[in-house]
Amino acid sequence: MITLPDYPDRGIAEQRARLERSSLILQMSLVAAGAWWLFLSLGSDSSLLFRLGPVTILFSSALIIPDLVEFGPNERTRVSTACCFLWPPLLAFAEMNRHDGDSIGPVLVLFSVSFLLFYFSSLILHTEVNSLRLRGLSTGAGFGIAIPIVAINSNLESWAIISITGLLTTIPLLISKDGSEVARSDFYEKLRRAEKRILDIQTGNNVLQQSNSLLKTAREEGRKNPDLGLQLVREAEDEASRILAFLEDLAEMREQSEAVLAQSEQITGHEGEARRILEIGIGEMESGSLRAAESSFKSVRDKATTIITHWENASLAISQAEDAVGSEEGHLIQAIRTTIAAARNAMENEDPKYALSIVSEVPHQMGQVKELLSRAIGAIGDAENAISLSGPDTINDANDRLMEAKEAIKSGNASLAIGLAEGITRSLRRESEAQLTVQRALRQKQSIIDRIPSGDFATQWLEKIGEIESLADSGSWMKASESLNSLTSDLDSLGSRISEAREMLDFISQDWIKLRNRLESTGIGPDNSDRSNTEKALSLAEGSLSDGRIEDCLESIGVADSAMESLRRLI
Structure with missing residues (x-):
């Protein structure tokens, strides 16, 4: 089944429309009943009160009918109060007309409306004691109007009917109870005992402020809810007991702090910061700041204990440090003197533990200084x-x-x-x-010269050797050593490259001998251009290698290799 999105709203709207139609019908019925009563009383010789009083009540009842549609908390209160107030006068009018012998129809209408109002009032106001008492007061006010109506006619029967009905519907409601009388009595008894106990404990300070607040709340809430009131009273008593126990511990802590402080002041010979903190803690304790007082007493005890434990050792360590330093001067000694001064300052601030920690290393530091x-x-x-x-x-x-x-x-x-x-x-x-x-x-210069290749480049190498000799003659041994290392390194590098080039040249020379023999056997003579180029390139490579020109040697080897490759293709 598919439900449209606006289905709930439509259902509520339809239900509201039905309620509005029903309330309108009921409202018109009451107005019609009032009009009928007014029409019937036009020719009556009754007083104006009997002719217009019921009409007024019926019309007033019709005015409260729209509140039945919304029927929220405010509407419920208005409807129930109006019903309680209106049904007794309406009943009195019905009784007076019944006694006067009027037609039974109007009497039944008045009685029916009166009963309907009574039913609604009892239906709405029937749960809590306060609602029952409100109903009794409102009904009593309604009978306050009904009795003067009956008093117009001194008929005893009407008096009895209205009086008995008023007593039966009012007195039980006014004296109704909620069943918590015993609990409420117990609550008030315990509340009085708790208030007396806390009043006896409290001596002009605010340490029991929380307990007093709980008792105040208990007095406000206890009449309506005795169980809640008893719980608050118990919480107040527990809080008071906890505060008392804490006060006892705090008093003991104060005594211990004062004893330790007195011992520490005997050691130092004067009152210090710990005494000031103790006085602050006592003031906080008297003003009710128990946690702050506890913290102050702990601080006093810790400071005093530190003085008792470390004061003598720190003083002795400072004296030993000063003796170790003596009259020594210097950069390092000044730093040690600064450390000793910091230790003295810590002693003035009543922190011997810190003073001992920084000055105890001074003898060791002095040993290190002397060693240095x-x-x-x-x-x-x-x-x-x-x-x-x-x-x-x-x-x-x-x-x-x-x-x-x-x-x-x-x-x-x-x-x-x-x-x-x-x-x-x-x-x-x-x-x-x-x-x-x-x-x-x-x-060993000759061994170095022997490593230098012949040729034009030999002059450069010999100039470097001459430079080294000049530096040595001038006493610049470090520069001469650096130049010698550079020369040796360059010669080593050159020798390595010459060795590699020699291997390549020997390899290609041997290969050329084999290739040349094959060329002879195939009839390719010396007049061949590639053959002559190969011979020439190998000769140039040998000369370049002897002069130390490695790059030229490698280039000639490359030319020879290319020419030999061309000759191989001819075979």
Whole structure:
């Protein structure tokens, strides 16, 4: 089955239309009944009240009919209150007309409408005690109008009917109970006991503010809901018990903090930051800030315990550090003095643990400083020995750096002195090694010359050897060593390339011998251009290789190989 999207809205609209038609019919019926009553009373000798009173009530009843369509909370209240208020006067009018002997039709109409209003009021207001009492009050107000109506006629029977009906429909509603009287009585009893207990505990502070708030809420809610009120009272008592237990623990913590603080002040000889924190904690405790007071007391206890545990050790460590430093001066010593001053400052701030942690390493640091100074002195001695063993041409710059190293050690900068002295030693050692290397190479100069190929390029190599000799004669041993290393490296590279080119030339020369024999056997003589080109290229390659011209040699080998390939195709 397919349901259209607007089906729910259409169903609600149809139901509302039916309700509106029904309410309109009922409204018109009440108006018609009022008009009928008015029409019948036109020729009556009754008073104006008896003629127009029922009409007014019927018309008023018709006015509340539209509220039955919406029938929300406000509409329910208006309809039920109006029904309770209107049905007693309508019943009184019906009774008076019945007693006067009027026709039974109008009396039945009035009685039916009165019963209908009574039924609606009892149907709406029948659940809670407050709604029953509202119904009783509204009905009582309605009988307050009904009794004067009956009082016009002093008939005892009418008085009895209206009075008994009023008593039966009003008194039970006004004295109705919800069944929570015992619980409510128990609640008020426990509430009074809890309030008295908390009042006895509270001594001008706000520590039980939460309990007082819970009791206030319990008093407001307990009459309507005794169970909720009892629960709130129990929560208030539990909160008060918890606060009392916490206060006892806090008082004990305060006593412990004061005792430890007094002991720490005996050690330091004066009151410090911990005393100020203790006074703040006491003030917070008196003002009701229990958690803040607890934190303050813990802080006091921790600070005092730290002083008791570490003060003497820290003081002793600072004294030992000052003795270890003594009257020493210098860059490194100044840093250690700064550390000792920081430890003194930490002691003034009542933090002996930190002071001990930073000053306990001072003796070890002083040992390292002395070791470093000793190493610097040794390095300077080694540098002086190296200078004394060096030639006069190399010691000028070394002497300047040696003076800088000595000035550095006087100022306490041992690291700089070590760096300068070791640099001098390394520099002189390298120069000495370079001198030995160059001198040994020059003594073996002929072996170097023998490695140089003949030809035009030999002059360049000999010039490099002459440059090395000039540098050696001027005492520039480091530059001479660098030039010698460059020359040796270049000769090694050249020798490697010559060896490779020689292998290629020997290979192609042997191949040419074999090819030439085959050419002779096939009748290709020396007058062949490719053959003559091959002979010429191989001769040029041999000459280039002897002169050290590797590139020219390789080029000639390539020409010879191409010509030989052409000759192979002729065979």
